[in-house]
Amino acid sequence: MKTFDIVRRAGRSLKNAKARTILTSLAIAVGAFTLTIAIAAGEGARQYANTLLTTNIDPQILAIAKNKEFFEGGQSNPQEYREDTDLFARPTGTSVALLNQDDIDKIASRDEIVSVSPSYTISAEYITRPDQKKYTVDVTQYDTGVTQTVTAGELPELRTSIKDDEIAIPEAYIELLGFRDAQSAIGQTVTIHLERTPNVTQQQVQEALTKGPEALAALSATQSKDFTYTIVAVVGKSATALAATANVQVSESSARTMSEFSTEGTASYKKYFIATASVKEGIDPAVVKEALVAQGYGVQTAKDLQGLLFTIVNVLQGIVFGFGILALITSVFGIINTQYISVLERTREIGLMKALGMRGRHVSRLFQFEAAWIGFLGGVLGSLFAVIAGLLLNPWITNLLTLGEGNYLLIFQPIPIVALVIILMLIAMLAGYFPARKAAKLDPIEALRTE
Amino acid sequence: MIEIKSVTKTYGKKNNAFKALDDVSFTIPDGASVAIVGKSGSGKSTLMHAMSGLDRPEVGEVIIDGVDILKLKSKAVDKFRSEKIGFIFQAFFVQANETSFENVALPLEIASMSPGARKKRVEAALRVVGLSDKEKQKARNLSGGQKQRLAIARAIVNQPRIIFADEPTGNLDTVTGGSVENLLFGLNKKGGSALVIVTHDEELAAKCDMQIYIKDGKIDRIVGGKQ
Numbered sequence: 001m002k003t004f005d006i007v008r009r010a011g012r013s014l015k016n017a018k019a020r021t022i023l024t025s026l027a028i029a030v031g032a033f034t035l036t037i038a039i040a041a042g043e044g045a046r047q048y049a050n051t052l053l054t055t056n057i058d059p060q061i062l063a064i065a066k067n068k069e070f071f072e073g074g075q076s077n078p079q080e081y082r083e084d085t086d087l088f089a090r091p092t093g094t095s096v097a098l099l100n101q102d103d104i105d106k107i108a109s110r111d112e113i114v115s116v117s118p119s120y121t122i123s124a125e126y127i128t129r130p131d132q133k134k135y136t137v138d139v140t141q142y143d144t145g146v147t148q149t150v151t152a153g154e155l156p157e158l159r160t161s162i163k164d165d166e167i168a169i170p171e172a173y174i175e176l177l178g179f180r181d182a183q184s185a186i187g188q189t190v191t192i193h194l195e196r197t198p199n200v201t202q203q204q205v206q207e208a209l210t211k212g213p214e215a216l217a218a219l220s221a222t223q224s225k226d227f228t229y230t231i232v233a234v235v236g237k238s239a240t241a242l243a244a245t246a247n248v249q250v251s252e253s254s255a256r257t258m259s260e261f262s263t264e265g266t267a268s269y270k271k272y273f274i275a276t277a278s279v280k281e282g283i284d285p286a287v288v289k290e291a292l293v294a295q296g297y298g299v300q301t302a303k304d305l306q307g308l309l310f311t312i313v314n315v316l317q318g319i320v321f322g323f324g325i326l327a328l329i330t331s332v333f334g335i336i337n338t339q340y341i342s343v344l345e346r347t348r349e350i351g352l353m354k355a356l357g358m359r360g361r362h363v364s365r366l367f368q369f370e371a372a373w374i375g376f377l378g379g380v381l382g383s384l385f386a387v388i389a390g391l392l393l394n395p396w397i398t399n400l401l402t403l404g405e406g407n408y409l410l411i412f413q414p415i416p417i418v419a420l421v422i423i424l425m426l427i428a429m430l431a432g433y434f435p436a437r438k439a440a441k442l443d444p445i446e447a448l449r450t451e
Numbered sequence: 452m453i454e455i456k457s458v459t460k461t462y463g464k465k466n467n468a469f470k471a472l473d474d475v476s477f478t479i480p481d482g483a484s485v486a487i488v489g490k491s492g493s494g495k496s497t498l499m500h501a502m503s504g505l506d507r508p509e510v511g512e513v514i515i516d517g518v519d520i521l522k523l524k525s526k527a528v529d530k531f532r533s534e535k536i537g538f539i540f541q542a543f544f545v546q547a548n549e550t551s552f553e554n555v556a557l558p559l560e561i562a563s564m565s566p567g568a569r570k571k572r573v574e575a576a577l578r579v580v581g582l583s584d585k586e587k588q589k590a591r592n593l594s595g596g597q598k599q600r601l602a603i604a605r606a607i608v609n610q611p612r613i614i615f616a617d618e619p620t621g622n623l624d625t626v627t628g629g630s631v632e633n634l635l636f637g638l639n640k641k642g643g644s645a646l647v648i649v650t651h652d653e654e655l656a657a658k659c660d661m662q663i664y665i666k667d668g669k670i671d672r673i674v675g676g677k678q
């Protein structure tokens with residue numbers, strides 16, 4: 001018997017048992033629905049993460065730390081003491097090694113590197129402007145490798161820094177600092193106040209002691225310095241911006257000046273957790289990373305960050321996938337059950353076909369193809385519902401998760417859906433195997449007995 | 452020519468052994484009509500199963516067209532049935548939810564015939580039994596007599612060497628049964644395929660060229676034919 005004829009016969013048998021066919025395939029449809037959503041959500045999340053990274057991060061940027069433990073949460077095991085390594089204890093109880101100026105120079109001296117800028121630690125006391133209250137503030141250096149959403153004013157394009165007397169402030173400060181709106185803040189000045197407790201030598205103390213208590217007080221008095229900047233941009237929150245920061249941002253050299261003022265005389269003077277290096281255009285950052293890792297540094301590329309985000313996406317997708325698989329397993333038993341009943345109901349028909357010379361193999365195939373049809377129907381129904389539901393829900397989800405205009409969480413692609421339907425057909429065929437074998441083994445004489 | 456040589460079929464084992472067929476031998480000439488007559492449980496159905504290759508007696512030979520079908524492998528027996536045998540059953544066994552055309556096409560599908568050739572053969576067979584106008588009707592909408600005619604069309608569509616009819620008129624009233632009988636014998640006279648009717652109806656048996664009486668698995672007597 002020709003396979004085409006068997007397939008056609010299988011389809012016809014199913015049409016004659018419509019209710020049963022549809023109910024059985026609905027069970028598969030539930031699995032197919034879940035799996036389609038899982039695939040679409042995974043794809044959507046990956047594309048979103050990708051958009052996030054490619055529009056925000058310069059792919060040529062490397063993040064460099066003294067050693068690789070930095071990116072792994074710090075040293076948790078005792079390390080051999082080395083005089084040339086500076087350690088910083090994290091509040092979590094782990095400690096990290098710090099980069100020093102030698103490291104920065106060493107990295108900067110590489111041919112592939114355009115520039116290196118350490119990330120400065122700045123502890124500012126407050127930010128203010130004339131006739132306004134003082135507010136606490138975190139100051140960071142302007143990151144030339146990340147794009148930001150600007151509410152008012154303008155920021156230079158990627159890889160270009162703002163000027164040394166300029167500052168970019170987050171939206172949150174507009175009202176606090178008494179501006180009418182973001183636009184009116186542009187061009188105005190703000191003042192950042194820094195303080196430090198001086199480091200006093202033994203000699204200075206002894207000299208002061210001879211001069212009396214006033215001198216001593218003066219010596220130990222905190223020193224302070226005000227830095228004044230012109231606002232060039234107000235940074236807003238954005239769905240596709242990684243740096244939805246609440247920090248005010250100043251140029252690198254301003255940041256260095258401030259950092260050096262507040263850390264002078266302390267252990268962290270000219271020591272850095274991390275530095276960002278920009279790799280020359282046309283050179284693969286991964287190659288440079290390898291070279292730096294060989295020297296003992298901890299390095300992450302933009303791609304590594306992508307990998308990290310993808311890992312999270314994959315785990316979440318895996319969980320949804322698991323539920324889909326569970327639904328499928330349930331439906332497999334459904335198929336086995338329906339097909340067994342079908343074999344029992346059609347004993348006569350099977351007996352007749354075998355009496356007329358149909359091979360057991362072909363009878364078996366007939367029932368397996370019926371199961372495959374059920375799988376096909378379930379797969380198509382499930383993925384169709386998923387696509388419809390996804391397209392209807394996408395705008396709502398985008399709104400709810402504030403993904404930003406044009407970004408959708410559920411992205412349906414034809415190839416995975418087709419592959420899913422094919423896999424479901426194969427699974428259904430596998431489930432149909434046992435009932436099909438029963439049909440194939442049926443004795444035509446027994447089956448055709450009239451009494 | 453169909454030769455049956457000392458065919459023995461035993462059911463059960465050892466102490467419970469029961470001989471359904473015991474050393475049965477006879478010969479049917481080409482194109483003859485034969486009635487296998489016997490009471491229920493006499494072994495006449497078992498004999499039909501053995502002759503059609505549905506059952507495998509452990510002893511004996513069933514030689515059809517010079518081939519002992521008991522020596523064939525199961526695949527070859529299936530092929531033999533699909534090409535050389537037609538079946539007609541008392542309970543018709545037509546597929547109620549399929550059309551007349553689909554019912555008759557089944558043996559040709561099994562024999563892997565192409566759809567084009569199938570169509571011609573099916574239409575011809577339906578014409579012979581007078582059901583051309585019911586081609587697209589579902590079999591469930593046919594009357595008993597029409598169903599049996601449909602079964603006859605299905606039995607002759609592959610132009611078999613032998614048609615086995617198991618109590619073909621058992622479920623029909625006298626008038627309908629008579630017309631089915633006439634159709635069967637008419638086809639037998641014209642077509643050249645042998646007709647083997649299994650029945651306990653003496654009247655129907657008498658219409659055949661040859662009657663083989665079976666009793667307790669043994670041949671009681673053979674009437675007619677060249678013995």
